[in-house]
Amino acid sequence: MxxxxxxxxxxxxxxxxxxxxxxxxxxxxxxxxxxxxxxxxxxxxxxxxxxxxxxxxxxxxxxxxxxxxxxxxxxxxxxxxxxxxxxxxxxxxxxxxxxxxxxxxxxxxxxxNLGDCEAEVVRIMERYGSGYFLTEEALRKYAESEVKRDHPPFKPDLPLYGGYDWRDTWKDFCPVKRCSVPDYVPDVSAGASGPSQLSEWKIKAIKICIILERRGYLTPKDFAHVSIDRKRWHDMGWIAHATDNGVYVRGRFVAGGSPLDLRAAHPVNFGQIEADWAKWKPKEDAAEFQGAML
The missing domain is CATH 3.40.1350 (Trna Endonuclease; Chain: A, domain 1)
Incomplete structure (x- = not known):
């Protein structure tokens, strides 16, 4: 059978x-x-x-x-x-x-399953451990090479750069344009139900959140600098007009009643974008801009 x-x-x-x-x-x-x-x-x-x-x-x-x-x-x-x-x-x-x-x-x-691969490594080590005069480190290296050859973690191999042995398995669709990828590798789980995505919009939104955290307020020039629409932030309650003794401060905004917490949603990417502050920070005059536009 x-x-x-x-x-x-x-x-x-x-x-x-x-x-x-x-x-x-x-x-x-x-x-x-x-x-x-x-x-x-x-x-x-x-x-x-x-x-x-x-x-x-x-x-x-x-x-x-x-x-x-x-x-x-x-x-x-x-x-x-x-x-x-x-x-x-x-x-x-x-x-x-x-x-x-x-x-x-x-x-x-x-x-x-990586656990299955490790179990196979252990099985080979136990099988040959007593018959060969090898150190445990050398035996594990041998067992891992055997598993990689006969029980690879996945198959087939990914297409090789400049090679031809992959052509029977991998069809090249030769797209007019490749997919756009974000500037940062997303810190999200692949294949999860209802996944969170690190879109271009979200990277811009993280930059706005960082400016707000660092300075304490935002100006219209900040949104223009990052190239993100300010209206949605108002509509969602993420920002609100700043006030001084109950009077609106024109052209200045603070965190709203429902602030957007992207640091919690993307902790790794938030830190990476924050570390790149010098590369994308607003111009010096943005902090003093009071703006005529609302």
């Missing part, structure tokens, strides 16, 4: 994405919840991108999500990543769905 394919167990899609990201080879950066994908991988060597959609099993829905937006209304290839992939736990990709994925040009990445 043929042995069944052992399936990898993950609690949810977020855990699956985390295991995959942790196992990425050097030279790739993972942008979680970016450009409409659970993960947007970017290759440092040339900027090539892989849009990855994750599901607990390979089905029509994840394939539809992976290929969404390939063609613009004119029928010409639209903006998007160079490659597209569906990420599923090891052992959950049926042969029929993998065949459909291949016709669609979607690579199917099967990922193992």
């Amino acid at each position: 043929k042995a069944g394919k052992i399936k990898a167990d993950f609690e949810n899609e977020a855990a699956l994405c985390a295991a995959f990201i942790a196992a990425l080879p050097e030279g790739w950066t993972a942008y979680a919840e970016t450009a409409g994908f659970d993960i947007l991988l970017v290759r440092g060597a040339d900027g090539a991108q892989i849009g990855v959609e994750a599901k607990m099993t390979l089905n029509a829905k994840v394939l539809m999500q992976a290929v969404e937006g390939i063609y613009a209304g004119s029928g010409e290839p639209g903006s998007g990543p160079d490659f597209r992939a569906a990420l599923v736990p090891y052992g959950t990709a049926g042969a029929e769905m993998k065949c459909i994925a291949r016709y669609l040009g979607v690579a199917v990445i099967e990922c193992r």
